[in-house]
Amino acid sequence: MDATVPEAVKIVEGRCRICGARTEVLRLTEFNLKVCPPCFLRFFERRIRRALEKHAMVGEGERVAVAVSGGKDSTALLYALKRLGVVMGFEPVALHFHLAMGGYSDRNLEVVKEQCSRAGIPLKVLLIGDLGLRVQRVKGWTPCAVCGAIKRSLFNREARKMGAQVVATAHTLEDILLFAFKNLLSRNFRLPPPVLPPGDGLARKVKPLYYMPERLNLVYCRLRELPIFEEKCPFWSPHGHALKEVFEHMEKVVPSSKLQLLLSLREVLSLEGMTLSGPKSPCLRCGEPSSQPLCAVCQLGDWFLRGGRRTGDPS
Ligand SMILES: [Zn+2]
Ligand SMILES: [Zn+2]
Numbered sequence: 262m263d264a265t266v267p268e269a270v271k272i273v274e275g276r277c278r279i280c281g282a283r284t285e286v287l288r289l290t291e292f293n294l295k296v297c298p299p300c301f302l303r304f305f306e307r308r309i310r311r312a313l314e315k316h317a318m319v320g321e322g323e324r325v326a327v328a329v330s331g332g333k334d335s336t337a338l339l340y341a342l343k344r345l346g347v348v349m350g351f352e353p354v355a356l357h358f359h360l361a362m363g364g365y366s367d368r369n370l371e372v373v374k375e376q377c378s379r380a381g382i383p384l385k386v387l388l389i390g391d392l393g394l395r396v397q398r399v400k401g402w403t404p405c406a407v408c409g410a411i412k413r414s415l416f417n418r419e420a421r422k423m424g425a426q427v428v429a430t431a432h433t434l435e436d437i438l439l440f441a442f443k444n445l446l447s448r449n450f451r452l453p454p455p456v457l458p459p460g461d462g463l464a465r466k467v468k469p470l471y472y473m474p475e476r477l478n479l480v481y482c483r484l485r486e487l488p489i490f491e492e493k494c495p496f497w498s499p500h501g502h503a504l505k506e507v508f509e510h511m512e513k514v515v516p517s518s519k520l521q522l523l524l525s526l527r528e529v530l531s532l533e534g535m536t537l538s539g540p541k542s543p544c545l546r547c548g549e550p551s552s553q554p555l556c557a558v559c560q561l562g563d564w565f566l567r568g569g570r571r572t573g574d575p576s
Contacts, residue, residue: 270483272298279304282514287529291474298484305481309341309469313349316455318427318467321350325427326420326464329384331356331490334431337478338470339488342429343380344528354423355382358412361390362495364437372490387419390416393562396496400564404496418549420464433467433475434519435505440502441526452530461541462550474512474519 277297286295291306296304327342329335342353349360357373360413370386377384385571389395420428432453441452447510457466470478482489511518538541543549544556551557 270311271478274439287480291475291477291512291520293517296429301480302484305337305473305477306341306344308465308473309338309536310345310349312455312471313345313467314473317469318351318465318469319351320426320457321568324352324354324423325429325467326416326425326426327382327421327429328416329357329373329376330431331357331369331376332431333482333489334433334470336473336487336489337481337493338431339376339382340380340485341481342469343382351427353382353429354379354425355384356416356423357384357386358415359386359388360388360537362390362395362396365462365492365495368492371492372488381560384388385419387415389415393565405501407459407561408496410563411561414465414556414558416551417463417545419507426459427465427467429467429469430536431470431478433470433473433478435475435508437468437471437506438508438519438523438526441523441530450530452526462489462543463479463541472520484497487556514572560568 266507270287272285272287273295274284275288275295276283277286278299279296279300282297282534284297286297287297289301294304305401319325321431325346327335327339330337339353339355342351343350346353355373355377357370373386374384392415394411396404396411398404399407402410416428438454444451453468455468455471457463461467479489508519508522511522541550541552544551544559545554546559547556549556549558553560553565
């Protein structure tokens with residue numbers, strides 16, 4: 262049982278600031294707001310809609326591929342996009358990577374299947390084991406870097422095969438802040454943008470949860486009674502997430518400061534040049550966009566084919 266769950270959906274007596282009813286309400290300190298559960302659901306979806314419209318993330322008639330991990334963020338995103346797609350005229354489709362980590366990945370897949378059938382969204386499952394890939398330490402790469410590279414490359418090519426013009430990821434407000442903060446610590450004054458335009462063989466990439474505190478994704482899933490996969494990845498380590506505690510502390514001391522910080526950063530930091538890896542050209546083997554002669558998937562595939570010798574691993 263996740264210890265953060267009761268806290269996330271803590272309900273108290275009070276007056277809903279949206280509909281005015283005196284009833285059970287949720288305290289959204291992030292927005293200095295108390296709202297009843299039905300108003301929260303509308304508030305949550307309206308905020309995502311506003312991000313979609315403000316940044317022209319999705320056009321009418323477009324198909325949007327959503328990478329679904331089974332966790333609270335992508336689950337909330339998938340379900341909200343399904344509802345918004347009906348009124349805004351776009352079509353979400355789901356893609357899940359089965360990461361070949363034995364029972365963990367199998368249980369993960371079962372939850373994702375259940376989520377997609379609840380949402381009524383078609384699901385494509387990609388078994389990375391069938392592609393000769395694995396998530397593990399490789400040369401100078403951590404397992405998380407390997408996993409990220411595989412997902413990034415395959416997400417784009419699979420989305421294209423699914424007929425999607427747009428790929429949506431579940432990066433949250435905290436993810437954006439973390440990225441910006443790490444940049445700042447190395448004198449890099451750039452902020453990830455909410456939309457990366459299409460080009461060089463890549464679909465348009467959008468982050469509809471750009472302004473959404475991740476806690477609210479969990480609240481949304483709980484209130485909609487959506488199943489969530491809550492097991493931690495076998496490679497999870499607290500180190501990669503430690504810096505996020507800075508933002509949690511800040512939010513506790515100054516409510517709504519996370520959102521205010523993001524809005525301030527948007528005014529002073531550059532949004533340009535955040536594709537990270539520079540110009541792309543087709544991979545010499547598979548033709549997918551790559552910043553090197555061989556794309557990450559082909560490089561990793563070669564490495565595993567050679568038997569993935571671990572000599573020199575720092576482990
Ligand atoms: Zn209300
Ligand atoms: Zn390739």
